[in-house]
Amino acid sequence: MKYRSRAALALAAVSLLGVVACGGDDDDSTSGDGGGGGESTTLSIVGFAVPEAANKAIADEWAKTPEGENVEFKTSYGASGDQSRAVVDGLDADYVHFSVASDVTRLVDEGLVAEDWDQGDNKGVVSSSIVVFGVREGNPKNIQTWDDLVKPGVEIVTANPASSGAARWNALAAWGQVIEAGGSEADAEAYVDKFVDNVVSLTASGRDTTTAFLGGTGDVAMLYENEAILAKQSGETDFEYIIPDTTILIENPGAVLTDADPKAQEWLDFVLSEDGQRQFALKGFRPIVDLDVDEVEGANDPGDPFPEVENLLTVADDFESWDALSTKFFDEEDGIVTKAILESGKSE
Amino acid sequence: MTAAVVTPGRPARERRSARGRPLTPVSGLGLGVAMLWFSLLVLIPLSAVVATAGEGGWSGFWRTVTNEQTAAAIRLTVGVALLVTVVNVVMGTLIAWVLVRDQFFGKRFLEVLIDIPFALPTIVAGLVLLSLYGPESPLGVDVANTRVAVFLAFLFVTLPFVVRMVQPVLQELDREVEEAAASLGASRFTTFRRIVLPSLTPAIAAGAALSFARGVSEYGSLVLLSGNLPFKTEVASVRILISIEGDNTAGAAATATVLLVISLFTIVALDLIQRRVANRG
Numbered sequence: 001m002k003y004r005s006r007a008a009l010a011l012a013a014v015s016l017l018g019v020v021a022c023g024g025d026d027d028d029s030t031s032g033d034g035g036g037g038g039e040s041t042t043l044s045i046v047g048f049a050v051p052e053a054a055n056k057a058i059a060d061e062w063a064k065t066p067e068g069e070n071v072e073f074k075t076s077y078g079a080s081g082d083q084s085r086a087v088v089d090g091l092d093a094d095y096v097h098f099s100v101a102s103d104v105t106r107l108v109d110e111g112l113v114a115e116d117w118d119q120g121d122n123k124g125v126v127s128s129s130i131v132v133f134g135v136r137e138g139n140p141k142n143i144q145t146w147d148d149l150v151k152p153g154v155e156i157v158t159a160n161p162a163s164s165g166a167a168r169w170n171a172l173a174a175w176g177q178v179i180e181a182g183g184s185e186a187d188a189e190a191y192v193d194k195f196v197d198n199v200v201s202l203t204a205s206g207r208d209t210t211t212a213f214l215g216g217t218g219d220v221a222m223l224y225e226n227e228a229i230l231a232k233q234s235g236e237t238d239f240e241y242i243i244p245d246t247t248i249l250i251e252n253p254g255a256v257l258t259d260a261d262p263k264a265q266e267w268l269d270f271v272l273s274e275d276g277q278r279q280f281a282l283k284g285f286r287p288i289v290d291l292d293v294d295e296v297e298g299a300n301d302p303g304d305p306f307p308e309v310e311n312l313l314t315v316a317d318d319f320e321s322w323d324a325l326s327t328k329f330f331d332e333e334d335g336i337v338t339k340a341i342l343e344s345g346k347s348e
Numbered sequence: 349m350t351a352a353v354v355t356p357g358r359p360a361r362e363r364r365s366a367r368g369r370p371l372t373p374v375s376g377l378g379l380g381v382a383m384l385w386f387s388l389l390v391l392i393p394l395s396a397v398v399a400t401a402g403e404g405g406w407s408g409f410w411r412t413v414t415n416e417q418t419a420a421a422i423r424l425t426v427g428v429a430l431l432v433t434v435v436n437v438v439m440g441t442l443i444a445w446v447l448v449r450d451q452f453f454g455k456r457f458l459e460v461l462i463d464i465p466f467a468l469p470t471i472v473a474g475l476v477l478l479s480l481y482g483p484e485s486p487l488g489v490d491v492a493n494t495r496v497a498v499f500l501a502f503l504f505v506t507l508p509f510v511v512r513m514v515q516p517v518l519q520e521l522d523r524e525v526e527e528a529a530a531s532l533g534a535s536r537f538t539t540f541r542r543i544v545l546p547s548l549t550p551a552i553a554a555g556a557a558l559s560f561a562r563g564v565s566e567y568g569s570l571v572l573l574s575g576n577l578p579f580k581t582e583v584a585s586v587r588i589l590i591s592i593e594g595d596n597t598a599g600a601a602a603t604a605t606v607l608l609v610i611s612l613f614t615i616v617a618l619d620l621i622q623r624r625v626a627n628r629g
Contacts (some may be wrong), residue, residue, distance in 0.1 A: 081593045088465060095513030101364050105596070160576060161591040200493050201575035202582075211475070216483035217492055227549055272561075332594045 024077040039098035040070040041263045044089055047097035048080035051127055056077055057279040058271055059070055067266045081165045094260035095267055099166040101322040104253045117255040126254030126271050127285045131173040134213055134221035134228055141219050145244055146177050147199040150194040159209045160202040161337050168330060170222040171337045173248035180246050196344040224250055229284030232298030246311040355371040412602040417489035417578050425584040428564035428611055432502040436559045437552055440510025448518040462508050470568025477501055478572045492574030501570030502563040504571045510555030517551040546626050553622035555616045564607050
């Protein structure tokens with residue numbers, strides 16, 4: 001009994017000390033900040049998951065320049081749509097980097113991003129890539145073209161354009177390549193139907209596509225070039241990626257928020273500079289400025305990592321705008337792609 | 349906030365006092381804390397879901413839940429969850445029986461292992477299931493992108509519920525009663541049916557309710573293996589995700605509300621069955 005009460009006393013004393021010590025720490029750190037003279041700024045980056053590594057590398061480079069000195073970063077990465085909605089719901093952000101423009105326009109509608117965010121030289125785009133085909137090692141089904149994808153027996157893995165904003169690029173590429181080859185809208189619709197019929201797994205996100213494909217599902221996965229390169233960089237070497245003759249340019253938007261710290265604009269400028277874009281290139285993104293990159297590990301040809309695509313579709317040239325195409329293709333009730341997916345399910 | 353605590357608290361107090369047993373100050377405080385806790389974690393979030401579902405109006409709600417694809421997903425989810433619950437009732441009781449009544453090598457180990465599906469993050473469970481029962485299965489079992497995958501994922505995450513509910517009750521069961529029944533000439537089956545089962549039924553029903561509710565809401569563990577194919581393997585939680593991605597929170601909440609109502613009905617039904625079986629003994 002005596003022993004017990006002594007133990008309890010000791011415990012109480014220790015926890016009291018703990019409380020005091022914590023309080024002390026807090027005081028110290030606040031006074032420390034005050035003493036620092038307020039030179040350092042903290043920028044909040046909110047983005048989709050893929051460019052995390054590249055953004056970190058860019059931040060390291062920026063820290064070496066006079067503008068980037070004493071800037072600290074608070075970062076949050078996740079699914080693009082979720083991140084965009086989180087900012088609307090109050091997640092603190094100075095700079096956002098999303099996979100599709102509609103995630104930025106959601107912020108424009110809320111007055112969080114200026115209306116003219118996409119009027120600069122870069123049209124609001126900070127990183128880019130292309131849609132490619134991921135195939136098994138040695139390409140056993142010899143998949144080279146879009147027509148090869150819709151042959152009987154070819155199993156496709158793609159993220160669901162309904163649940164993943166980023167997967168919409170895949171669907172647009174599938175549609176656009178028919179039009180590019182001189183086909184009519186009806187031809188394109190027929191192609192998308194056949195394409196969807198061959199889909200064996202509609203994953204929730206681009207990352208799930210890679211996981212499911214590398215886990216053995218399907219013959220071909222709709223991937224982004226940068227994700228294929230990144231997967232190879234991280235040691236997944238038992239697959240190949242094929243760049244089709246016609247594909248779409250994926251443009252990931254970035255923007256500074258209206259109430260952001262002035263440093264955020266300087267950061268964006270650096271991201272768009274050659275030094276910034278070089279870091280993107282090293283992680284597999286196609287640079288948006290003319291740039292000599294020596295070698296990109298993981299690319300099909302590391303010496304020539306980003307070969308020119310014969311017919312490169314873009315949203316601006318081939319699909320008007322994100323607003324227009326969102327309704328036309330992906331409306332929850334009667335978008336063309338939404339309906340193709342619905343019909344494919346019913347026919348089985 | 350205070351109002352939310354007081355209002356649900358009061359009827360209970362009145363009912364109690366009507367029976368002439370007023371709450372002591374301590375149990376009153378306990379009730380207050382319990383109601384506050386319950387309100388913050390359950391009542392308020394659930395009301396918010398239902399309220400959000402109402403934002404699109406009745407027609408919006410109806411359009412969402414009668415969308416062919418959503419309706420098919422809800423049917424699949426509820427159907428598989430029911431099937432899994434039935435399997436769990438049988439297998440869970442059996443496993444609990446083996447763990448309590450039999451002595452064998454590795455029993456302790458097995459007992460610890462049962463809880464692993466609780467501890468594993470579901471997305472990790474999904475990866476494990478994909479590598480074991482996917483196209484590169486070392487066991488030669490490939491159920492990827494079929495309904496079996498949904499069934500398997502539900503089974504995996506719901507296994508512990510019935511086992512863990514039944515086990516302690518079985519441990520407390522007085523074996524002398526069973527022996528008495530046997531000595532009076534009851535067969536083993538009759539003993540089980542008339543003596544053991546009625547005592548276990550409440551625990552089995554509680555486990556079944558948990559298992560059903562967990563299955564209906566499952567997402568992470570099946571999303572990699574099932575392929576999410578509309579009308580085939582797409583479950584309700586995937587439809588909810590799709591609605592959210594399309595900025596249709598009212599639609600997402602509408603689907604969730606339907607699931608909530610179905611779960612509520614199922615849990616009440618299980619309770620009724622449980623009472624009947626328990627009384628029969």
